[in-house]
Amino acid sequence: MKILAYFLWTSALVSTTLLAQDVARVAPKVMIVSMWTPEAEIWYRRFSELGMGELSLRITLPGLSMLYPDVACTQDGFVCQLTIGEGEINAAASMMALALSPALDLTRTYFLIAGIAGVNPRHATLGSVALSRYAIQVGLQYEIDPRSLPADYPTGYIPYGRQRPYEYPLITYGTEVFEVNANLRDAAYEFALRASLVDDEALESYRAQYEPAGDSYRKGLLPPTVELCDTLTSDVYFSGSILSEVFENTTTIWTNGTGVYCMTAQEDNATLEVLVRAAMSNLVDFGRIVILRSGSNFDRPPPDMSDIDHLTRTNQNGFATSLENIFNVGGEIVRGIIHEWNCTFENGIPADNYIGDIFGSLGGTPDFGLGPVTLPGAGASSSSRRDRRPREVTAGEC
Ligand SMILES: *[C@@H]1O[C@H](CO)[C@@H](O)[C@H](O)[C@H]1NC(C)=O
Ligand SMILES: *[C@@H]1O[C@H](CO)[C@@H](O)[C@H](O)[C@H]1NC(C)=O
Ligand SMILES: *[C@@H]1O[C@H](CO)[C@@H](O)[C@H](O)[C@H]1NC(C)=O
Ligand SMILES: *[C@@H]1O[C@H](CO)[C@@H](O)[C@H](O)[C@H]1NC(C)=O
Numbered sequence: 223m224k225i226l227a228y229f230l231w232t233s234a235l236v237s238t239t240l241l242a243q244d245v246a247r248v249a250p251k252v253m254i255v256s257m258w259t260p261e262a263e264i265w266y267r268r269f270s271e272l273g274m275g276e277l278s279l280r281i282t283l284p285g286l287s288m289l290y291p292d293v294a295c296t297q298d299g300f301v302c303q304l305t306i307g308e309g310e311i312n313a314a315a316s317m318m319a320l321a322l323s324p325a326l327d328l329t330r331t332y333f334l335i336a337g338i339a340g341v342n343p344r345h346a347t348l349g350s351v352a353l354s355r356y357a358i359q360v361g362l363q364y365e366i367d368p369r370s371l372p373a374d375y376p377t378g379y380i381p382y383g384r385q386r387p388y389e390y391p392l393i394t395y396g397t398e399v400f401e402v403n404a405n406l407r408d409a410a411y412e413f414a415l416r417a418s419l420v421d422d423e424a425l426e427s428y429r430a431q432y433e434p435a436g437d438s439y440r441k442g443l444l445p446p447t448v449e450l451c452d453t454l455t456s457d458v459y460f461s462g463s464i465l466s467e468v469f470e471n472t473t474t475i476w477t478n479g480t481g482v483y484c485m486t487a488q489e490d491n492a493t494l495e496v497l498v499r500a501a502m503s504n505l506v507d508f509g510r511i512v513i514l515r516s517g518s519n520f521d522r523p524p525p526d527m528s529d530i531d532h533l534t535r536t537n538q539n540g541f542a543t544s545l546e547n548i549f550n551v552g553g554e555i556v557r558g559i560i561h562e563w564n565c566t567f568e569n570g571i572p573a574d575n576y577i578g579d580i581f582g583s584l585g586g587t588p589d590f591g592l593g594p595v596t597l598p599g600a601g602a603s604s605s606s607r608r609d610r611r612p613r614e615v616t617a618g619e620c
Contacts (some may be wrong), residue, residue, distance in 0.1 A: 255333060256336060258305065280295075292304035313488075314387070329505065334552055340521040344441060346485070357399070451482040462529030509570055517519070
């Protein structure tokens, strides 16, 4: 989720811009996916700290956002960054342009989806960074204003095909829940633990206001940490105690009890839907996705503040800190993948959990949902990641 104001950093990059047809096919090892300008600027400003050069090669691809028409890569093409635009539609359209571009070979690329988010004080705090296994699109529901519903309806959101809240959706569009490689997430977490997260006195005073809520918001009171918990997607920027709890409950139900809602943003399920479709045609490996979100604002107010006061206050002060921590943690993950490429990451980290969408489009049986629905032969058969053996690297390169 975004806050209302942001800084623009002046970037002193000397860059080269090329059209797709002018470059040799670039095969990035890591593709960083940002949603909007401040999330991209943090990489442009601090990337050289990683000792891998600058993101100074710009490649223009047809179909990207008019606001962000280029992919930015290091000169060796090992690391690239794309800004997809905000919200589900921009995210899906830009990612599809990337996935289908003949200028890039993404078959062995790790995707680091890295943005700011609204944060659930039960599980994390302002400036915390979450690495997710599940992404949930909670907006795919009927909605009736609760003021015109019977008093025993806990929320106005009702799953498709149902008559009451909190039942499992009977009609699914396929993007309700995505699950990514948990072993890769654990490897990314090990790299993330090398990072020093920044904190700030102003954050400390805002988060202290949650103290009267007692133990349930204990994590919200602590300094920023790295957490393993899940990300919601909703084009509607929801805020406040009731909706946040409703979507907490929705996450539990839609992931069949496994998912834990801690971050909320406006893009990830759209991005993941494109990556499922691209994986069905072997254009990407769905086992190579890391979802990283950093809390820039709380999803609900402290006990003594109204929902509207909390939403419209700009002094939560998490924005700049969450951006720095995206780089602090994300940079360690990028560095780790590149440094251990030959020995570990080139071949991929095999997943032990189900990975893919609610339809079972990449093969396997989802551990959530009402059972696989994608028809055999709908593109997944030979490209199922379960059938695909990693390419061997020759011994001695490590
Ligand atoms: C969005 O993606 C997350 C993570 O993969 C998944 O858990 C969630 O169910 C998805 N939600 C929707 C509505 O697609
Ligand atoms: C969420 O679920 C819990 C446990 O079932 C329930 O007590 C609570 O009232 C629910 N919250 C809302 C807003 O529906
Ligand atoms: C998920 O929960 C729903 C509703 O309780 C149930 O019908 C479905 O079979 C469960 N799916 C899995 C894979 O356990
Ligand atoms: C990785 O392998 C490539 C060639 O396959 C080699 O050029 C490079 O030096 C190796 N990197 C490391 C860190 O060993």
